[in-house]
Amino acid sequence: MSQCFGYGVTSADAPLTPMTFERRALNEDDVAIAIAYCGVCHSDAHQAHNDWHNTNYPLVPGHEIVGHVTAVGSAVTAFAVGDAVAVGCLVDSCLRCAACEGGEEQLCEKGPTGTYNARERNGDGFTRGGYAEHIVVRDRFVLKVPDGLDLRYAAPLLCAGITMWSPLRRFHAGPGKRVGIVGLGGLGHMGVKLAAALGAEVTMITTSPSKAADARALGADHVLLSNDRDAMKASRNRFDLLIDTIPNAHDVAPYLNLLGRNGVMVMVGAIDFIPPVHAGLLLQNHRSLAGSAIGGIAATQGLLEFCAEHQVLPQCELIPMQEINTAWERMQRNDIKYRFVIDMASLKAA
Amino acid sequence: MSQCFGYGVTSADAPLTPMTFERRALNEDDVAIAIAYCGVCHSDAHQAHNDWHNTNYPLVPGHEIVGHVTAVGSAVTAFAVGDAVAVGCLVDSCLRCAACEGGEEQLCEKGPTGTYNARERNGDGFTRGGYAEHIVVRDRFVLKVPDGLDLRYAAPLLCAGITMWSPLRRFHAGPGKRVGIVGLGGLGHMGVKLAAALGAEVTMITTSPSKAADARALGADHVLLSNDRDAMKASRNRFDLLIDTIPNAHDVAPYLNLLGRNGVMVMVGAIDFIPPVHAGLLLQNHRSLAGSAIGGIAATQGLLEFCAEHQVLPQCELIPMQEINTAWERMQRNDIKYRFVIDMASLKAA
Structure with missing residues (x-):
């Protein structure tokens, strides 16, 4: 386990506030990622406000995550320290059912594991998302950010x-x-x-x-x-x-x-x-x-490659972590063209 | 024009009664068909009772029609007198739009012409269906009944x-x-x-x-x-x-x-x-x-051939024309396994 600093909510009515929480220790197939940017999704606010009546507090939102690998587990071969990587809405699934084998892990018959607010597949605690300094994710759910795709713009591709x-x-x-x-x-x-x-x-x-x-x-x-x-x-x-x-x-x-x-x-x-x-x-x-609900891992990797090749880039407004509550308010009234992205360097600076 | 004898309704509340009406004279691309059997469809009763608020009386229902060719127009090459043929829910369409060209005449962008209750494409009067001794239909909307497919059983294939x-x-x-x-x-x-x-x-x-x-x-x-x-x-x-x-x-x-x-x-x-x-x-x-709404002409022909080859036959109850009102009542209360077919020989006998 390691301490992680980020922003989260403790109840449906509470604003996002700084908090420290535990990340799991690196399993052999895990990748540890220092988060550079995290996109802000409507779902983040819905989940924080318990609109779906299933929120587990404290909640750390964020499922449009990009950053760099800081460590890999002993069995990880596809990633190395320093790689530019991304994580979307999923961090785990059974990988054995027809949906997973068909490349639609988001439709996993056993239920996929969401990037935040989901019970960890190995049992203890709930997943926590990308409004934080780092994250630990199973290698099969980590995406490569292709050369030529600006990390800032990669973030909103992961969900939107x-x-x-x-x-x-x-x-x-x-x-x-x-x-x-x-x-x-x-x-x-x-x-x-x-x-x-x-x-x-x-x-x-x-x-x-x-x-x-x-x-x-x-x-x-x-x-x-x-x-x-x-x-x-x-x-x-x-x-x-x-x-x-x-x-x-x-x-x-x-x-x-x-x-x-x-x-x-x-x-x-x-x-x-x-x-x-x-x-x-x-x-x-x-x-x-x-x-339709998001997409599978291979499709998401394909999207990143398509966007790098064709330079299809989301239109983003970069914000520091400290402005997240204002950003959520603006998002609720649709006062954003078209996606907020949190610059996680601001978190370290704070 | 020729006189045609059949059964129809004159208002939403009226039972089916014998009536004589006009059929159009044979155009060069028309086929005249002596009707041997006509299936009884729920739509027949819906239309007769004006459930869709668009019925043109007098109405002669019936769009599961099988019989034999009695005459062909001068330009007809695909059919000859004596051929066993069938007519389903459609008797005309524009044949030029993408739907018609794609073999889905029932989705004709100009509106297909239904076998009964539709305005004749050439203008005068409304189409009248298969509860009758004969019908005149444009050749492109006439189907061949394959050898080996009992005519009685072919009827319900045309709509159901x-x-x-x-x-x-x-x-x-x-x-x-x-x-x-x-x-x-x-x-x-x-x-x-x-x-x-x-x-x-x-x-x-x-x-x-x-x-x-x-x-x-x-x-x-x-x-x-x-x-x-x-x-x-x-x-x-x-x-x-x-x-x-x-x-x-x-x-x-x-x-x-x-x-x-x-x-x-x-x-x-x-x-x-x-x-x-x-x-x-x-x-x-x-x-x-x-x-999904019925099907195109080529698909219907394919169905007839599939059913002949695999002997997939509807389960029918053969009735004389004179029992049609009772049959409709039984159909309304689902007291039929599974399709009534009118034996049109009964009409001539009456």
């Missing part, structure tokens, strides 16, 4: 990026495909960038006319205002794929209407009840309403 | 059969796939037979223990009682494909829970609102909720 990448790849976004990204936030802005880089014809679907210029700057070919009934009607039956990043409960019918033949709408943001939807909207055009 | 066949093929039902058919009626019994013939591991999912033996006789490997909470829980995450034939509005959550990784649930029966469903059920296991 892979959440969009996984359905874009699963449903074959690429040249000749019309892809709509619903909602322009942390997820949506990565969706636009990635879909455009994959060669798809990309439409940003938003309620905010003010976001149109930004969406185009990110790579959107078109902007569709979802509260413009005429525009929505004119866009019916047009899309092959929609990825819906809206973070709260909402009617999906207006979006389903946009899907053409065999079109798929993927929910990635709203973990909530979908209001009644008429089955006729699914029968028509043979549409599907699907869900 | 293709409705199940299309999603079974689209979602790759076959060896190694676990397929669940929800509901044992006209559609469900075809689903079990077809999925079994395709080599899938088939489960009948029903509320009725009394249907277990029948389901196994039809080819189901397993029967799962959807009101047995323990059995449903034990079957979670198990299925690759579910086809839901329940004909009225119902909660889909208990069925979504049964789907494993990348599993798909297809709605084919209930053209109604789906009660609120939690998006988490879709995110988990990357599930999809899809819809």
